[in-house]
Amino acid sequence: MNIESPAWLGNDPQAPFPPVSRALREPDGLLAAGGDLSPARLLDAYAHGIFPWYSEGQPILWWSPDPRMLFRSDGVRLSSRFRRGLRGSGWQACADTAFEAVIDACAGTPRPGQRGTWITPAMRAAYIELHRLGHAHSVEVFDGDRLVGGIYGVAIGRMFFGESMFSIASGGSKVALAALAHRLRQWGWPLIDAQVENDHLRRLGAEAWPRERFIATIGDLCGQPGVPGRWTERFGRLSASELAAPPTGG
Known part of the structure; x- marks a missing residue:
């Protein structure tokens, strides 16, 4: 079975996010996991329509839902x-x-x-x-x-x-x-x-x-x-x- 999974981000906060067109349909908008919450990473995310949301104990999850x-x-x-x-x-x-x-x-x-x-x-x-x-x-x-x-x-x-x-x-x-x-x-x-x-x-x-x-x-x-x-x-x-x-x- 081919199960889609989000991209995994590395440690470089300057590394680009994947295109939002690659976000999953289920769960809606899940684009990437990992990375960090540095100011550079967060500002880059928001400027590209991406935001973090995750629960304690999970990796950082990045989302860009549609609509x-x-x-x-x-x-x-x-x-x-x-x-x-x-x-x-x-x-x-x-x-x-x-x-x-x-x-x-x-x-x-x-x-x-x-x-x-x-x-x-x-x-x-x-x-x-x-x-x-x-x-x-x-x-x-x-x-x-x-x-x-x-x-x-x-x-x-x-x-x-x-x-x-x-x-x-x-x-x-x-x-x-x-x-x-x-x-x-x-x-x-x-x-x-x-x-x-x-x-x-x-x-x-x-x-x-x-x-x-x-x-x-x-x-x-x-x-x-x-x-x-x-x-x-x-x-x-x-x-x-x-x-x-x-x-x-x-």
């Missing part, structure tokens, strides 16, 4: 009822003020159907290093001094690759996602990668793109000028009540 789930930055949908609730909310969103707290909350918040909660110690350390280097960013939602929601991911050029989000209070992750999309739309960043399809993301407005279209699009966006370093000052503070109105972008 690919993503949000348009002007396409995050919040229900009318949820928006009405935001009008009187005192929640505030900011960026890169509590990256480690966000990644830890994502790791500790199980959500069926979402891969992002499987954050191993090695993954945690790798993304904290990317954050230190100015490539990984978080958006935090605070109720006073209490962190109630957040999202984190990797930015290359004008493309944001979402990794995981969490809620401690109901709706916290939705506000984090909406705040991120709001700012990215203002900066002229059109897309947020959401990796794999699930019903929750679809309800929030995510779209499924053929992988070939996704790869071609991010190739252009990743080559454009981005926002290097920490985003805290440029992002500023965004009140949840500002997100109550439907987006006006097209």
Whole structure:
């Protein structure tokens, strides 16, 4: 029996990944195994539409599913009822003020159907290093001094690759996602990668793109000028009540 298996990566973080067209159909998108989580390897992976996801005790597994789930930055949908609730909310969103707290909350918040909660110690350390280097960013939602929601991911050029989000209070992750999309739309960043399809993301407005279209699009966006370093000052503070109105972008 001929059983397909992913390519095995060596130790050189500069070595290229296999073409994403070689990713397996079952499990969908599994492309390669091994390698490391160095900044160079991670940035090369994201720029080519590849991301790591694996469980403790497994080798590092690299994925590029087809189709690919993503949000348009002007396409995050919040229900009318949820928006009405935001009008009187005192929640505030900011960026890169509590990256480690966000990644830890994502790791500790199980959500069926979402891969992002499987954050191993090695993954945690790798993304904290990317954050230190100015490539990984978080958006935090605070109720006073209490962190109630957040999202984190990797930015290359004008493309944001979402990794995981969490809620401690109901709706916290939705506000984090909406705040991120709001700012990215203002900066002229059109897309947020959401990796794999699930019903929750679809309800929030995510779209499924053929992988070939996704790869071609991010190739252009990743080559454009981005926002290097920490985003805290440029992002500023965004009140949840500002997100109550439907987006006006097209």
